[in-house]
Amino acid sequence: MAHYRSVGAVPPKRHTQHRDPEGKLYFEELMGEEGFSSDSSLLYHRNIPSAITEACEWQLPDQTRLPNRPLTPRHLVLPGLFDDEAAAEIDAVTGRRLVLANADVRISYVVAGLASPFYRNAVGDECVFVQAGTARVETVFGALEAGPGDYLVIPRGTTHRWLPTGEGLLRLYCIEANSHITPPKRYLSRFGQLLEHAPYCERDLRGPTEPLLAEDRDVAVYVKHRDPVAPGGIGGTVHVSAHHPFDVVGWDGCLYPYAFNVADFEPITGRVHQPPPVHQVFEGQNFVICNFVPRKVDYHPLSIPVPYYHSNVDSDEVMFYVAGNYEARKGSGIGPGSISLHPGGHSHGPQPGAYEHSIGTEYFDELAVMVDTFRPLELGEGGQAADDGRYAWSWSGGRG
Numbered sequence: 001m002a003h004y005r006s007v008g009a010v011p012p013k014r015h016t017q018h019r020d021p022e023g024k025l026y027f028e029e030l031m032g033e034e035g036f037s038s039d040s041s042l043l044y045h046r047n048i049p050s051a052i053t054e055a056c057e058w059q060l061p062d063q064t065r066l067p068n069r070p071l072t073p074r075h076l077v078l079p080g081l082f083d084d085e086a087a088a089e090i091d092a093v094t095g096r097r098l099v100l101a102n103a104d105v106r107i108s109y110v111v112a113g114l115a116s117p118f119y120r121n122a123v124g125d126e127c128v129f130v131q132a133g134t135a136r137v138e139t140v141f142g143a144l145e146a147g148p149g150d151y152l153v154i155p156r157g158t159t160h161r162w163l164p165t166g167e168g169l170l171r172l173y174c175i176e177a178n179s180h181i182t183p184p185k186r187y188l189s190r191f192g193q194l195l196e197h198a199p200y201c202e203r204d205l206r207g208p209t210e211p212l213l214a215e216d217r218d219v220a221v222y223v224k225h226r227d228p229v230a231p232g233g234i235g236g237t238v239h240v241s242a243h244h245p246f247d248v249v250g251w252d253g254c255l256y257p258y259a260f261n262v263a264d265f266e267p268i269t270g271r272v273h274q275p276p277p278v279h280q281v282f283e284g285q286n287f288v289i290c291n292f293v294p295r296k297v298d299y300h301p302l303s304i305p306v307p308y309y310h311s312n313v314d315s316d317e318v319m320f321y322v323a324g325n326y327e328a329r330k331g332s333g334i335g336p337g338s339i340s341l342h343p344g345g346h347s348h349g350p351q352p353g354a355y356e357h358s359i360g361t362e363y364f365d366e367l368a369v370m371v372d373t374f375r376p377l378e379l380g381e382g383g384q385a386a387d388d389g390r391y392a393w394s395w396s397g398g399r400g
Helices: 381-386
Strands: 005-008 027-032 040-045 052-057 065-067 074-077 097-101 105-112 118-121 126-132 134-139 142-146 150-154 160-165 170-177 217-226 234-243 248-253 258-261 280-284 287-292 316-324 338-342 366-373 378-380
Touching (some): 065 097, 065 381, 074 381, 097 338, 097 381, 105 366, 105 378, 126 316, 134 150, 142 150, 142 258, 150 280, 160 170, 338 381
Antiparallel strands (some): 040 248, 052 234, 065 378, 074 338, 097 378, 105 170, 118 160, 126 150, 134 142, 150 258, 217 234, 280 287, 316 338
């Protein structure tokens, strides 16, 4: 994120001596993107951050995937993937079930009640949407509090863990990139500031405010990393760190985890139906993330508020339904916790009756997170298990 923050104790000049009260040097670490050519932060550790004492393989949850063949739209019922009683013994990292994936992005879902292990994604940035529950997300930069409607954007290489708080289970929709995740470029000035026409601004972003300091030794950190021979090209390793990863006394820079609540997204509306890009909130390489929030809808006297039928010529469209009444999908069986997949090559739009029924509607009370990809998505183990097998025929009333 391209605006500067400073937390804790940092020296007046970068790459210079920084010592503790007893005179011992802190160890400076640069976490940066694109080979020293993009955003970065400098972190000051009490101990050498590279020191590990052991390494072993982490057997990731099933990462295999199958093509969407024959090509059909699909309804994936995510709530059925987890039994709440069993989920109380699952954590938010090792319990993720892969739903959809391609070479650019992986979408997983998890319901969790346990604290996760320390975790670092070395493949790409993560954008995790909190559907329900609350958590404290502890990171090497400091802690973030997360609750319903929060996006947590966690840069590649950030050691962190999820600690559920409160009484309810944590329900997370996890978008893992093979790249970095940023605000859309069209919302940014050439210097990186969010512009006046952007639907959110820097005031809406919550970053860590103070260091986390711990003294434990021999701490296991689960690392997800590139592995060309593993399913999906993703492998796992557990590093045992000689010192606790949360030993950073201070940091500064423009790269760090942050939270953004969907309620702070200001929808862009118009007299006639606005196309999906007005709902965009983030982007990665070959995919975008949009959100559909409660809003006033089209106010032309002859407007049709639900989307027109459209063909995804260049992308697959994935919609995760969070809450409310999604007008265009009435009668399809889709509800909170559902995913619809509309693949490139298939024209789609409102369910039968919804087109005419929407006329005269002035407000949509709906909340959904959409991912559009520019390469076809395949079904992960979770996606195959959650498929209702009927959605493709919902516009025609059934097969044959």
